[in-house]
Amino acid sequence: MVDATMTSRELILGRLRAALGPPPGSPGEVARDYRPAGGAVHLDVLVHRLTDYRASVHQCSDDEVAQVVDAILGGRRVVIPAGLPRHWLPDTVEALTDDGLPADEIATADGVVTAAAVAIAETGTVILDAAADQGRRVITLLPDVHICVLRVDQVVAGVPDALARLDPRRPLTWISGPSATSDIELNRVEGVHGPRNLHVVIVPRGTHHSGG
Amino acid sequence: MPTTAPRGVGHLRGDEPFPVAARRSLADAQLRRNLGHATSTIRAKSAAVIDEVPDWQELREAGSAIKADTMARLPELLQQLETAVVAAGGTVHWAVDAVEANRIVTDLVTATGTDRVMKVKSMATQEIGLNEALEAAGIEPVETDLAELIVQLGRDKPSHILVPAIHRNRAEIREIFLREMPGVDPSLTDEPAILAAAARRHLRRTFLSTRVAISGANFAVAETGALAVVESEGNGRMCLTLPDTLITVMGIEKVIPTWADLEVFLQLLPRASTGERMNPYTSMWTGVTPGDGPQDFHLVLLDNGRSAVLADEVGRQALHCIRCSACLNVCPVYERTGGHAYGSVYPGPIGAVLSPQLTGVEDNASLPYASSLCGACFDACPVKIDIPSILVHLRAEHVTAYRSEHRLPSAEAVTMAAAAYTMDHLPMYEAAQRGSRLARFAGRRGRGLPPPLSGWTVGRDLPQPPPQTFREWWTQR
Numbered sequence: 001m002v003d004a005t006m007t008s009r010e011l012i013l014g015r016l017r018a019a020l021g022p023p024p025g026s027p028g029e030v031a032r033d034y035r036p037a038g039g040a041v042h043l044d045v046l047v048h049r050l051t052d053y054r055a056s057v058h059q060c061s062d063d064e065v066a067q068v069v070d071a072i073l074g075g076r077r078v079v080i081p082a083g084l085p086r087h088w089l090p091d092t093v094e095a096l097t098d099d100g101l102p103a104d105e106i107a108t109a110d111g112v113v114t115a116a117a118v119a120i121a122e123t124g125t126v127i128l129d130a131a132a133d134q135g136r137r138v139i140t141l142l143p144d145v146h147i148c149v150l151r152v153d154q155v156v157a158g159v160p161d162a163l164a165r166l167d168p169r170r171p172l173t174w175i176s177g178p179s180a181t182s183d184i185e186l187n188r189v190e191g192v193h194g195p196r197n198l199h200v201v202i203v204p205r206g207t208h209h210s211g212g
Numbered sequence: 213m214p215t216t217a218p219r220g221v222g223h224l225r226g227d228e229p230f231p232v233a234a235r236r237s238l239a240d241a242q243l244r245r246n247l248g249h250a251t252s253t254i255r256a257k258s259a260a261v262i263d264e265v266p267d268w269q270e271l272r273e274a275g276s277a278i279k280a281d282t283m284a285r286l287p288e289l290l291q292q293l294e295t296a297v298v299a300a301g302g303t304v305h306w307a308v309d310a311v312e313a314n315r316i317v318t319d320l321v322t323a324t325g326t327d328r329v330m331k332v333k334s335m336a337t338q339e340i341g342l343n344e345a346l347e348a349a350g351i352e353p354v355e356t357d358l359a360e361l362i363v364q365l366g367r368d369k370p371s372h373i374l375v376p377a378i379h380r381n382r383a384e385i386r387e388i389f390l391r392e393m394p395g396v397d398p399s400l401t402d403e404p405a406i407l408a409a410a411a412r413r414h415l416r417r418t419f420l421s422t423r424v425a426i427s428g429a430n431f432a433v434a435e436t437g438a439l440a441v442v443e444s445e446g447n448g449r450m451c452l453t454l455p456d457t458l459i460t461v462m463g464i465e466k467v468i469p470t471w472a473d474l475e476v477f478l479q480l481l482p483r484a485s486t487g488e489r490m491n492p493y494t495s496m497w498t499g500v501t502p503g504d505g506p507q508d509f510h511l512v513l514l515d516n517g518r519s520a521v522l523a524d525e526v527g528r529q530a531l532h533c534i535r536c537s538a539c540l541n542v543c544p545v546y547e548r549t550g551g552h553a554y555g556s557v558y559p560g561p562i563g564a565v566l567s568p569q570l571t572g573v574e575d576n577a578s579l580p581y582a583s584s585l586c587g588a589c590f591d592a593c594p595v596k597i598d599i600p601s602i603l604v605h606l607r608a609e610h611v612t613a614y615r616s617e618h619r620l621p622s623a624e625a626v627t628m629a630a631a632a633y634t635m636d637h638l639p640m641y642e643a644a645q646r647g648s649r650l651a652r653f654a655g656r657r658g659r660g661l662p663p664p665l666s667g668w669t670v671g672r673d674l675p676q677p678p679p680q681t682f683r684e685w686w687t688q689r
């Protein structure tokens with residue numbers, strides 16, 4: 001029945017074409033009457049959504065970031081991506097710069113400090129795109145505390161705005177609150193495998209030079 | 213003749229017909245309590261966050277239209293996806309069915325020389341029975357999603373698309389952990405936070421020492437080759453970034469045309485499924501990224517009956533499903549019988565259509581009848597799949613097939629032909645729905661439908677009909 005020389009690829013594509021039949025299915029117009037990108041950004045919405053998801057939110061000037069980091073992770077070991085603005089780190093932390101650190105070592109760190117690429121106000125989501133000030137995906141996964149520093153001009157209103165700003169070819173991590181599960185009687189429990197604590201530090205626009 | 217999913221492999225067919233299995237779960241009071249609590253909780257959460265979105269109906273409309281367009285161009289989009297993934301350093305495999313997909317994955321794992329893989333929760337790999345195939349080849353699959361882990365450790369079957377261990381309560385989960393988790397603290401309590409922490413400790417070493425991971429995909433963007441996995445716990449991120457090799461098994465219907473299309477589905481999925489504005493983690497990757505994450509990436513594109521579903525113009529829209537599970541959570545039949553009664557990894561309303569479509573209706577003949585046709589699933593579906601119409605269509609198909617084979621119709625077929633006729637004729641359908649509501653007012657709740665439908669409802673707990681049908685509500689708007 002099946003031509004032995006036919007690859008599975010050809011077989012599947014053939015079946016799909018036969019299933020659709022001639023003429024090739026006419027793509028209907030997709031009505032996009034939903035809210036497009038470009039809505040007004042409300043910072044208080046972002047703060048509310050982040051807090052609602054049990055992330056901690058800090059608002060301060062760029063110069064004060066180090067103090068916030070000190071209050072959370074002072075005296076502890078912290079992983080940082082190579083491109084992190086160094087003035088965000090207090091002298092009180094022991095910084096491990098990720099230059100390809102083994103996962104085991106990253107897992108022993110108490111926390112990680114990164115920048116972000118974009119944040120969505122409406123959903124309380126911060127997005128990392130692995131630029132130099134955010135680093136490899138793994139560094140924000142294994143330590144228990146993630147401090148993410150966000151510039152106000154990186155905040156967008158909704159999901160469509162975020163996708164428009166992102167480069168699809170980069171590895172992307174969208175983070176909405178700390179790791180959580182609802183698998184036990186649908187009770188939300190923070191922190192299963194990812195960081196159990198997410199701190200978002202919001203700083204005014206353009207006060208530092210973002211890496212990447 | 214379209215080619216359906218093969219017999220003897222995977223988990224699309226139950227051992228017994230739905231009514232038989234359902235009767236057993238109906239007698240399980242604990243199960244019904246667990247389910248009732250879970251589905252009502254999730255319904256309330258979901259309704260609240262959907263209410264926040266002013267353009268929910270427009271998003272549903274767009275989601276439905278994008279999916280229809282996708283299905284009409286599926287061969288072209290899959291080839292576009294293949295080109296983009298290969299250009300980004302990935303390898304693409306095509307699997308006609310479960311047998312071939314299992315072989316491809318097993319061979320890929322074997323080639324790495326490892327005997328253990330970790331898995332992100334994935335319906336596609338459950339569908340093809342990948343764990344069994346790996347075990348047969350001497351490879352240990354470790355489920356890393358908490359619910360899947362509970363199911364795996366309990367030597368149990370998943371019963372819900374999103375919350376596979378929804379049928380278990382905290383006391384039962386504690387029992388399973390105490391019995392099956394090596395080195396677990398014996399003073400473990402049944403607090404969800406304590407149980408989750410035990411799973412965290414249990415899996416950490418596995419994450420750090422396993423070199424191959426297997427995932428599914430929620431979306432694949434044809435235009436760019438990006439794949440997306442949506443999750444909550446971070447186990448997905450662990451599997452997607454820590455190992456050397458990543459193998460993703462994806463049903464061919466998961467492709468979407470463009471990057472911008474994600475803006476629709478990433479708004480619809482979390483609110484409809486977990487009732488969150490956004491799930492805690494979404495990972496997206498395109499092929500391999502030098503220096504970051506797995507350096508060997510394989511994408512397995514799975515047919516396994518999907519081309520047969522595509523061939524059915526009425527039933528085709530079942531392929532639009534984004535596996536949010538909203539239809540399960542609103543279904544009065546699912547709420548009473550739970551997922552196991554459906555016999556397939558796809559339970560609930562979508563399972564009642566998709567399973568028989570993938571296997572051929574004769575192999576899952578009772579499933580199209582596992583519904584009260586109340587329409588709640590259609591109303592809840594974020595991509596507007598008209599599940600009741602597909603159910604009726606499949607019932608008619610079953611009746612026709614049975615008649616031509618047996619000359620004489622079965623008792624079930626006679627009853628169901630009447631039902632199918634009724635459902636096909638709108639005024640009668642509405643009258644029947646109103647009739648069943650009258651039955652409720654007459655104190656006959658759960659007593660079943662009037663003849664000729666009573667043949668079906670004898671021995672079945674018919675759900676209480678809604679006070680108003682969706683169609684009535686719609687007409688009044």
Ligand code: SF4
Binds near residue numbers: 532540589592593
């Ligand atoms: S059929 Fe619709 S509601 Fe049901 S799981 Fe699929 S997308 Fe969700």
